Structures are given as structure tokens and as C-alpha cells.
Amino acid sequence: MSDGEIAQKMSKGLREISVAEFFEKNRHLLGFDNPSKALLTVIKEAVDNSLDACEDAGILPEVTVRITQKSEDRFKIVVQDNGPGIIKEKIPRVFGKLLYGSKFYKLCQSRGQQGIGISAAVLYSQLTTGKPVIIRSRISKNKVPHEFHLRIDTTKNEPHIVKDVKYEGSFPDHGIYIEMEIEGSFKRGKRSVDEYIKQTALANPSSKISYRNPYKEKFYYPRIINQLPRKAKSIKPHPFGVELGVFERMAKGTHARSIAGFMSTDFSRVGLDTAKKICRIAKVNPSTPSHALGHAELEKIWRNLQKAKLMKPPLDCLSPISHAVLEKAVLKDTKAEFVASITRPPSVYRGNPFGIEVCIGYGGELPNEKSADIIRIANRVPLIHEASACAITKAIKDVDWRHYRVEHNNGVPTGPILILVHMYSTWIPYTSEGKEAIDAYPEISKEIKLAVQDCGRKLARFLAGKRKRQMEKKRHSLFEKYIPELAISLENLSGEKKQKIISDLQKVIKKPVVEGV
Amino acid sequence: MSDTKKKLIGFGKTLVKQIGEKKNPHVDVPIRSLSNINFNPKKKMLEMGSNTSRRFFFNVAHVRKFVQTTEAAAVAKELLEADKHLSLRQTFYKIKRTIPGTNINIVDEQQESNEAIEDLELITGEPREKLNINANKNGSVAGKVIIEDRGDTIDWSRLGSGGWAIPSNVENIKFKKVNAKFIIYMEKAAEWETLHEDKIWNKLNCIIMCSQGQATRGVRRLLKRLNEEFKLPVYVLVDGDPWGVYIYSVIKYGSISLAHMSDSLAIPSARLIGLTATDVEKYGLKRHLIKFKEIDKKRINQVSNYAWFRDKPEWQKEFNRWKKLGGKVELAALTSNGLSFMSEHYLPDKIRKKDLMD
Numbered sequence: 041m042s043d044g045e046i047a048q049k050m051s052k053g054l055r056e057i058s059v060a061e062f063f064e065k066n067r068h069l070l071g072f073d074n075p076s077k078a079l080l081t082v083i084k085e086a087v088d089n090s091l092d093a094c095e096d097a098g099i100l101p102e103v104t105v106r107i108t109q110k111s112e113d114r115f116k117i118v119v120q121d122n123g124p125g126i127i128k129e130k131i132p133r134v135f136g137k138l139l140y141g142s143k144f145y146k147l148c149q150s151r152g153q154q155g156i157g158i159s160a161a162v163l164y165s166q167l168t169t170g171k172p173v174i175i176r177s178r179i180s181k182n183k184v185p186h187e188f189h190l191r192i193d194t195t196k197n198e199p200h201i202v203k204d205v206k207y208e209g210s211f212p213d214h215g216i217y218i219e220m221e222i223e224g225s226f227k228r229g230k231r232s233v234d235e236y237i238k239q240t241a242l243a244n245p246s247s248k249i250s251y252r253n254p255y256k257e258k259f260y261y262p263r264i265i266n267q268l269p270r271k272a273k274s275i276k277p278h279p280f281g282v283e284l285g286v287f288e289r290m291a292k293g294t295h296a297r298s299i300a301g302f303m304s305t306d307f308s309r310v311g312l313d314t315a316k317k318i319c320r321i322a323k324v325n326p327s328t329p330s331h332a333l334g335h336a337e338l339e340k341i342w343r344n345l346q347k348a349k350l351m352k353p354p355l356d357c358l359s360p361i362s363h364a365v366l367e368k369a370v371l372k373d374t375k376a377e378f379v380a381s382i383t384r385p386p387s388v389y390r391g392n393p394f395g396i397e398v399c400i401g402y403g404g405e406l407p408n409e410k411s412a413d414i415i416r417i418a419n420r421v422p423l424i425h426e427a428s429a430c431a432i433t434k435a436i437k438d439v440d441w442r443h444y445r446v447e448h449n450n451g452v453p454t455g456p457i458l459i460l461v462h463m464y465s466t467w468i469p470y471t472s473e474g475k476e477a478i479d480a481y482p483e484i485s486k487e488i489k490l491a492v493q494d495c496g497r498k499l500a501r502f503l504a505g506k507r508k509r510q511m512e513k514k515r516h517s518l519f520e521k522y523i524p525e526l527a528i529s530l531e532n533l534s535g536e537k538k539q540k541i542i543s544d545l546q547k548v549i550k551k552p553v554v555e556g557v
Numbered sequence: 558m559s560d561t562k563k564k565l566i567g568f569g570k571t572l573v574k575q576i577g578e579k580k581n582p583h584v585d586v587p588i589r590s591l592s593n594i595n596f597n598p599k600k601k602m603l604e605m606g607s608n609t610s611r612r613f614f615f616n617v618a619h620v621r622k623f624v625q626t627t628e629a630a631a632v633a634k635e636l637l638e639a640d641k642h643l644s645l646r647q648t649f650y651k652i653k654r655t656i657p658g659t660n661i662n663i664v665d666e667q668q669e670s671n672e673a674i675e676d677l678e679l680i681t682g683e684p685r686e687k688l689n690i691n692a693n694k695n696g697s698v699a700g701k702v703i704i705e706d707r708g709d710t711i712d713w714s715r716l717g718s719g720g721w722a723i724p725s726n727v728e729n730i731k732f733k734k735v736n737a738k739f740i741i742y743m744e745k746a747a748e749w750e751t752l753h754e755d756k757i758w759n760k761l762n763c764i765i766m767c768s769q770g771q772a773t774r775g776v777r778r779l780l781k782r783l784n785e786e787f788k789l790p791v792y793v794l795v796d797g798d799p800w801g802v803y804i805y806s807v808i809k810y811g812s813i814s815l816a817h818m819s820d821s822l823a824i825p826s827a828r829l830i831g832l833t834a835t836d837v838e839k840y841g842l843k844r845h846l847i848k849f850k851e852i853d854k855k856r857i858n859q860v861s862n863y864a865w866f867r868d869k870p871e872w873q874k875e876f877n878r879w880k881k882l883g884g885k886v887e888l889a890a891l892t893s894n895g896l897s898f899m900s901e902h903y904l905p906d907k908i909r910k911k912d913l914m915d
């Protein structure tokens with residue numbers, strides 16, 4: 041057999057794989073690895089989109105989620121929002137084409153990051169039930185809502201419109217309605233949709249969320265503040281967070297006319313002088329058009345760029361929930377007798393600005409006799425799975441809770457405690473595409489730990505005070521019991537009236553510290 | 558009004574005044590422990606030091622004892638007013654009651670009321686007898702002595718096999734006739750009965766007295782009065798072990814818990830007649846040695862370190878002899894040398910030879 045023949049034979053097996061196949065093979069990466077997780081992921085993608093759309097349009101979000109069980113493993117999911125809606129022409133691509141979105145080349149703190157979200161849910165629905173999804177959209181009071189029935193043409197990764205009509209039923213002034221049928225399973229407990237909705241409400245206190253689960257239980261989470269969070273600004277990437285491959289791709293696609301111009305306009309914190317200096321060190325003419333440079337030259341420039349002394353990326357592009365608002369949300373949800381919170385000043389890991397907020401609640405309706413409730417939130421999205429792989433859980437376990445006089449089990453505090461940690465960043469480093477656990481970069485772990493410790497100290501002070509008050513109460517009740525007895529003895533001894541002695545003693549007991557003198 | 562009653566009322570009024578001034582009511586109680594005991598080498602007796610502890614009502618650790626003490630004071634005042642006496646046990650029941658609406662008793666055990674009464678003695682400076690609270694009578698005496706008690710004339714030589722039962726309060730006894738040269742006090746009733754049967758008090762012209770274990774206060778007061786008023790030497794006869802030595806020590810120097818009353822209780826001239834470590838050799842008692850237990854060894858070290866034994870070479874030698882023997886001997890062991898060995902040989906020999914320890 042000659043060399044050529046083998047290659048010929050092997051190339052017969054090579055063909056373009058469809059998105060459906062890609063999806064099938066990678067569903068675990070996308071959050072669809074098992075029926076209960078798939079159900080959660082579908083809802084998560086839809087709700088994330090709704091909240092993002094509302095915030096982008098400056099509308100206080102109102103989201104309704106309904107899950108109906110059709111058969112043992114089939115569920116109908118409906119998500120409705122009051123967002124700006126999507127114009128008729130764009131709807132098929134937004135919902136019917138994978139990797140289509142506005143967020144892919146922009147660095148901005150936002151919920152989704154890859155644009156794989158909602159169309160993956162549509163594809164999953166189609167693959168498991170064969171039914172088209174129903175999308176209704178209305179962009180203004182003056183326009184009639186539109187209804188699409190969509191499929192994805194899996195060989196071409198293009199939307200296929202099954203039905204395209206005006207929707208005659210009642211519909212809010214603006215917003216999106218999405219209805220899908222999927223195969224799934226509804227689980228209760230810590231990783232349930234119930235829990236996800238609850239945590240979403242906590243992380244998004246300016247939204248109103250109504251939710252009905254398959255057991256027809258209704259939950260309503262009212263709005264806690266009537267103000268949207270500050271809008272996050274988009275920034276250009278900082279060189280320290282850009283890998284060589286991405287750098288090369290950006291160099292090829294830039295509008296800048298020279299390599300120096302490219303560096304100074306397409307990145308944060310690179311001035312034209314710095315860019316020229318880097319070119320000189322890399323022995324490349326700064327005015328060479330970047331698309332004319334080869335791999336070796338680009339790599340040399342990239343390496344020197346990584347070593348350059350650059351300012352930190354701008355930090356004011358981020359938008360925290362704000363610790364005061366978190367406290368309000370936690371109080372409302374748990375009726376905690378104590379809350380403490382902190383928003384740490386933003387910091388940087390690998391050129392990406394990020395911030396950490398922590399809120400700790402104690403007591404109230406929080407369950408005793410078990411480990412603390414850890415709520416992990418990344419860019420306002422609750423993380424439900426893979427808790428133990430997450431930087432947040434690791435940092436909490438790393439705190440020595442004995443310092444704060446809190447019992448712990450395996451590093452996780454026990455008792456009626458809730459620990460909410462929010463990481464917000466232009467880029468959240470997930471450990472996998474499932475976007476469920478934050479990668480433990482040292483800078484991130486350190487910030488989380490500092491924030492948790494800060495709240496831990498406040499909790500310790502509260503607990504010390506609480507113990508003291510309990511002791512004081514116990515002391516008082518002990519003295520209250522003995523006061524009449526002492527009065528009886530002293531009446532017998534001195535002839536003074538018992539009632540007078542009792543009332544005098546009760547005045548002494550009121551004095552704050554009577555131990556000792 | 559008696560002084561004692563005035564002191565009790567004064568105690569109550571002081572507390573009421575503090576309460577009226579919105580102060581945390583308190584009382585200073587001398588500390589009754591070894592740390593606050595001094596040995597006075599001149600008077601040859603234990604004395605209470607000047608350390609006091611201030612006890613507060615509004616203090617979780619004090620409140621219970623505080624109320625027990627005021628309650629004991631109220632009971633004593635009631636007894637004085639009614640001119641009645643109660644025993645320690647009866648006083649315990651008088652003080653004991655449950656605080657309404659709780660499961661707290663003012664006292665749960667007699668030990669607590671006993672301590673409250675001892676504190677009250679220290680606070681008022683009045684002995685228990687003057688508070689009309691008595692211990693159980695526990696002790697017998699025989700000898701050629703005639704006394705008068707509550708109008709009755711009693712001859713200690715004509716009271717059959719039991720002898721006279723010593724009451725807890727002997728302050729009002731009148732001695733009509735005392736015909737004796739010394740007193741033998743022993744820790745065991747059994748030995749007393751044997752000696753009484755042998756009428757040793759007639760043979761040696763002495764008084765024999767006992768109580769069970771540590772001498773009760775009534776017995777000690779009776780010894781003290783006879784020693785002081787009739788100059789009768791007191792000889793102490795105890796088991797050969799550290800516990801026996803301490804019984805002797807209490808009679809001679811006073812006790813740690815009643816150090817404040819040493820003046821009226823201690824008899825510095827008292828001597829130990831036996832059993833000594835040398836007796837063991839001399840009277841062939843070695844075969845009756847009962848091996849020391851850990852607690853006995855510990856007690857020897859404790860007792861030998863008390864200030865009033867520490868500086869006495871002969872006593873240090875005695876303790877070392879005991880340690881060498883490694884065991885204790887009971888008085889009853891002397892019976893193995895003959896039924897009346899103690900009254901016919903042991904005691905007469907010792908007294909004749911002045912074989913006594915100081």
C-alpha cells in the first residue's frame with residue numbers, strides 16, 4: 041500500500057460535522073448532561089436572557105416562569121418577560137442559530153458570555169421532543185405581537201421557520217414569550233429549579249419574579265429596590281488577559297493600519313509610545329500593518345507585551361449589586377436576625393477587573409442543625425452545580441471559622457448561617473463550559489477570603505453580644521428567683537418591710553453590671 | 558436583748574442599708590481554709606488569718622450561699638426569740654424550702670446549711686451554741702466527777718455501762734466535785750467501753766472520755782473546761798495512723814475549720830499517749846499492720862507538713878518511722894496481748910514512764 045493510498049482512505053472519513061452532532065457529543069460541557077440539569081439549564085438560559093434584555097433597555101424586570109409536566113419525563117417550559125422585545129427580522133437568528141449574539145467580541149460584565157445560551161436550549165428541546173419552540177415578541181404598545189414557531193436546521197446551523205403569524209391573544213406592552221417542550225426531570229432540594237429561582241431573586245433585587253413549578257406550587261419574589269443596577273461599561277481587553285491565539289486573531293481583524301496602532305487602540309492601557317517601544321524590542325517596524333506580520337513576529341510582540349509595565353485595566357466598568365441591597369434581599373428572604381455585608385474594591389486577575397461582594401445572614405428562618413447555606417453568584421447568575429470545585433466554596437473552607445466562634449464541619453460553618461458571595465467581572469473564569477464553578481485564581485481566592493473574613497468578624501461580634509445577652513438574661517432570671525427569698529430573711533432579721541426590700545433589689549438588678557461592686 | 562440577737566439584727570440591718578443605697582448587698586466572710594490559717598507558736602494553737610472574701614448577692618457564683626447565710630441568720634434569731642434549740646439536722650430542714658415556681662431549694666444537703674451556720678459564726682463572731690444550734694450529742698464520759706445539769710445532779714461514776722452522754726452544749730454544766738488526776742480521751746467508743754468495764758477511772762484515778770472519730774465540739778469544750786478549770790492533763794489515745802494523729806492535733810492545736818474558736822477549744826498541753834510507731838515494736842503489733850493505701854500515704858505527707866509538726870524533730874522522726882513501717886495499727890489490735898492488756902499494762906506503763914508525745 042503506497043503512502044498516498046492511506047491518506048486517501050482516511051480522508052473518506054472526514055466530513056463537516058453538524059451542530060447537532062457537536063451538541064450531542066458535548067452536551068455535558070453545555071449543561072445538558074442529565075435530565076434534571078438540562079431542565080435547569082433551559083430555564084437558566086431563558087431567564088438570564090430576559091434579565092439582561094430588561095437591564096440593557098433600562099426596564100425594571102418582571103419575569104414569569106412556568107413549568108408544566110406533560111408526561112413522566114416531559115415538561116413544558118414558559119418564560120415571559122417585560123423586556124424590549126426583539127424585532128421580527130432578528131428573532132429567527134437569535135433563537136435558531138447557535139453562536140449568534142452581541143456579546144462575543146466585547147468585554148463587559150454580563151450574564152451570558154459565549155452566546156451559546158438560548159439557541160442551545162432550543163436545540164435541546166428539538167433533539168429530545170422534536171417539537172418547534174414558540175416565540176412571541178412585542179416591541180411596543182403600538183405594534184401587534186408576533187409569533188414564530190422555530191426549528192434549527194442542524195446541518196446548516198440556520199433557523200427554520202415553521203410558522204410565522206401575528207399573535208392575537210393578550211400580551212403585555214412589550215417583551216418576549218418563549219415556550220419549549222423538553223425531556224427532563226424535576227428534582228427538589230439544593231440543586232433544584234426552585235432554589236435557582238430563589239437565588240436569582242436574591243441576586244437581582246430589582247426584579248419581580250413569579251414562578252410555578254410542576255407541583256403547581258406558586259412562588260412570588262417581589263422587587264426589593266426600584267432601581268436598576270448601574271450599567272456596566274464595556275472595555276477593551278487588557279493585554280494580560282489575552283492569549284496568543286486570540287491576540288493573533290485580533291491582529292488579523294483589526295481596523296488599525298499599523299501594528300503599533302492596533303495595540304494602542306484595541307487594548308486597554310497600551311499607549312502609542314509603549315506600543316512602539318514593544319515593537320522595537322521585538323525588532324518589528326511599528327508601522328507595519330499587523331495583517332502583514334507572521335506568526336513568529338506576532339508571538340515576539342505578544343511575549344514582550346506580557347512583560348511590559350502596564351497600568352491595571354479600568355475598574356469603574358463593573359457594576360456590583362451593592363452590599364446594602366444584598367443585605368435587604370437576604371433579610372427579606374430569611375428574616376435573619378443579623379446580616380453583615382461588604383463590597384470589596386475591585387481588583388484584577390490576569391488583566392480582568394473583578395469585584396467580590398459578600399453577605400452573611402444569621403438566624404431568623406435559616407435552618408439550624410446543618411451546614412451553612414452557601415449561595416454562589418457570578419455576574420448576578422446563581423451557580424447551582426459543582427460547588428466543591430468552585431473558588432467560592434474553597435475560599436470559605438479556607439477561613440478558620442473557629443476565630444469567629446462559629447462551629448464548622450470540614451471547613452464549612454454550621455448553624456443558621458447563609459453566606460452569599462457574588463463575583464462580578466468582565467470575564468468570569470469558569471472551570472468548564474457548563475459555567476458552574478469559578479476557577480480559583482489566587483487573586484480571586486484572596487479577595488473572596490478577605491470579604492468573607494470581614495463579614496465573619498462582624499458575625500463574631502454579633503454572636504458574642506448575643507451570648508452575653510443570653511447570659512445576662514439567665515443571670516437576671518436567677519436573681520429574680522432569689523430576691524423574694526432574700527427579702528423574707530432580711531424582713532425577719534431587720535424588721536424592714538419585705539415589699540420595700542424587693543423593690544429596692546429590683547432597682548439594683550437593673551444597673552448594667554453588678555457583678556463585683 | 559442578748560448580744561447574739563443584737564448581732565444578728567445588725568447583720569440584717571447592714572444588708573438592708575446597702576440595698577437601700579442601691580448597692581450590691583455584700584458581706585465579708587473570713588476564709589476558712591488552710592491558706593488563711595496561721596500557727597501561733599507562742600499560744601501553740603491555730604489562728605484564723607485576716608483574709609476575707611466578699612460575698613455578693615448579685616453574683617451568679619455567690620447568690621446561693623448568700624441567701625443560705627441570711628436564712629440561717631433568720632432561723633437563729635427565731636430560735637433565740639423562742640428560747641429553743643435545734644440540731645444541725647433540724648436546722649437544715651428549717652432552712653430547706655423550694656423557691657415558689659422553681660425547682661430550686663434554698664439548701665439541698667445538710668453540708669450546705671452546716672457551712673452557712675459556720676459562716677454565720679464567723680460573720681457574727683458568736684459560736685454556734687450561742688445561736689441555739691447544736692450538734693448531735695456524740696460522746697461518753699466516766700470518772701469520779703459529780704456535776705449539775707439543768708438542776709439534776711449527776712455522778713459520772715454511777716451511770717452503769719453507758720456512762721454520761723455528753724450533750725452538744727456543756728457551757729451551763731456546774732462541776733460539784735472532781736476527783737481525778739488526768740483525762741484519757743480516745744477516738745473509739747469500743748476502747749472506751751472496755752476501759753469503763755475494767756473501771757480504769759477508779760484504778761488510775763482519771764476521767765475517760767470518747768466520741769466517734771473527730772471530737773465533737775461539746776466533747777472538746779468539756780475537755781477544755783476540765784483542763785482549764787481543774788488543771789487536768791489531757792492524754793489522747795488514737796489509732797496509729799495519720800488520721801489518728803490529726804485527731805490529736807485538733808484537740809491540741811485546734812482545727813482548720815474552727816480556727817476562729819481555737820481559744821475556747823484548743824488544749825495546747827494535751828499529749829499523745831498512743832499508739833506510736835515505737836509501740837508497734839515494743840508491744841509486738843507488727844503482725845497487725847494494715848498496709849497503707851495511697852490516700853494514707855498522702856495524708857502522712859500532708860500532716861507532717863503542717864507548720865505545727867514541721868518544726869518538731871521528734872514528730873518528723875515519728876512520721877518517718879510510720880512511713881518505714883508502711884502500715885497502720887488500730888487500737889483494737891492491743892487486745893491480742895490480753896483482754897485487759899490496755900487497762901492493766903499499756904496505759905499504766907505509759908503514764909508511769911511519762912512515755913507521752915508532745
